Amino acid sequence: MDLTNARWRTSTKSGTNGGNCVEVADNLPGVVAVRDSKDRRGPVLVFTPRSWQAFVAETPAAG
Structure with a gap:
């Protein structure tokens, strides 16, 4: 996957x-x-936008 423009x-x-x-x-x-x-040169995880939203919604806030 090309992440040049990320x-x-x-x-x-x-x-x-x-x-x-x-x-x-x-x-x-x-x-x-x-x-x-x-x-920053290591591995990158890639999600669909829907999967990312679901993950973030279920992840407790840091702190």
Whole structure:
């Protein structure tokens, strides 16, 4: 998958725990990409927008 045009942002679900953050790119057509901010060249998880919304809805807020 080509992520060249991905615009990464830190998830609002990430806490202030010293850099242990998730970054999300939701500007790609038909997918939401997720990666670890500490390993930006590492693996990326890809969700459908509907699956990502369901995941976020069930994930407790950090903190």
